[in-house]
Amino acid sequence: MDILSKLNTRYATKVFDPTKKVSEADMEKLLEAIRLSASSYGLQPYKVLVVEDPAIRAELRKAAWGQSQITDASALLIFAAKYETNAGTVDEFVDLVSQTRNIPKEALFGFSDMMKGSIQSQSQEQIETWVSKQAYIALGFGLVSAAVLDIDACPMEGFSPADFDRILDINKLGLKSKVILAVGYRSEEDKYQHLAKVRQKKEDLFIKF
Numbered sequence: 001m002d003i004l005s006k007l008n009t010r011y012a013t014k015v016f017d018p019t020k021k022v023s024e025a026d027m028e029k030l031l032e033a034i035r036l037s038a039s040s041y042g043l044q045p046y047k048v049l050v051v052e053d054p055a056i057r058a059e060l061r062k063a064a065w066g067q068s069q070i071t072d073a074s075a076l077l078i079f080a081a082k083y084e085t086n087a088g089t090v091d092e093f094v095d096l097v098s099q100t101r102n103i104p105k106e107a108l109f110g111f112s113d114m115m116k117g118s119i120q121s122q123s124q125e126q127i128e129t130w131v132s133k134q135a136y137i138a139l140g141f142g143l144v145s146a147a148v149l150d151i152d153a154c155p156m157e158g159f160s161p162a163d164f165d166r167i168l169d170i171n172k173l174g175l176k177s178k179v180i181l182a183v184g185y186r187s188e189e190d191k192y193q194h195l196a197k198v199r200q201k202k203e204d205l206f207i208k209f
């Protein structure tokens with residue numbers, strides 16, 4: 001596989017072909033790639049909502065400036081940050097580390113205290129910014145993995161998070177929607193697929209020391 005050819009072929013798809021569905025097997029691979037995303041401490045302070053229901057997606061589209069990707073993509077992934085990230089979140093994570101790696105919990109007390117200290121030293125606003133960044137890293141994993149799997153995708157911030165949260169009723173889960181990844185297959189009519197990539201030149205983007 002030539003990664004650069006895959007990344008040059010991908011583009012933020014504006015018009016999806018609503019008749020083309022991503023197979024269950026490919027969808028599983030994509031979700032697994034997102035599950036494998038790196039995150040600060042490994043805490044994964046977010047959830048990924050997989051929205052396929054057409055009625056919900058029609059509602060969401062109204063809260064996303066009518067963008068057609070919301071209803072016409074095969075599936076909609078919404079990265080929702082866990083704004084209620086606190087000492088309890090750390091305890092759950094430490095349990096998972098302990099079980100997965102077969103390490104006694106007591107051996108993880110130092111790690112646990114360090115994470116709790118870091119969280120407790122931040123304001124609620126800082127925590128929300130931090131957990132949102134983690135959700136965006138998962139988005140990045142999803143974008144690249146979709147390209148590798150030859151699935152078209154569109155990352156999207158053009159929506160009203162407050163309206164999405166209300167429609168999906170996720171505040172009660174301690175979640176706030178942050179960014180979307182619509183996935184499916186491009187329509188032949190999407191003229192954006194023919195446009196040249198606009199990117200900074202290498203010598204402008206990379207600063208060597």
Ligand SMILES: Cc1cc2nc3c(=O)[nH]c(=O)nc-3n(C[C@H](O)[C@H](O)[C@H](O)COP(=O)(O)O)c2cc1C
Pocket residue numbers: 010011012013014067154155156157158159179197
């Ligand atoms: C975080 C983020 C939010 C974006 N929001 C939207 C959006 O709401 N609607 C849309 O059509 N494209 C959206 N885009 C796509 C960008 O416009 C696109 O990635 C950029 O122009 C580069 O083009 P390319 O991805 O086709 O190479 C978004 C991209 C990112 C990374």
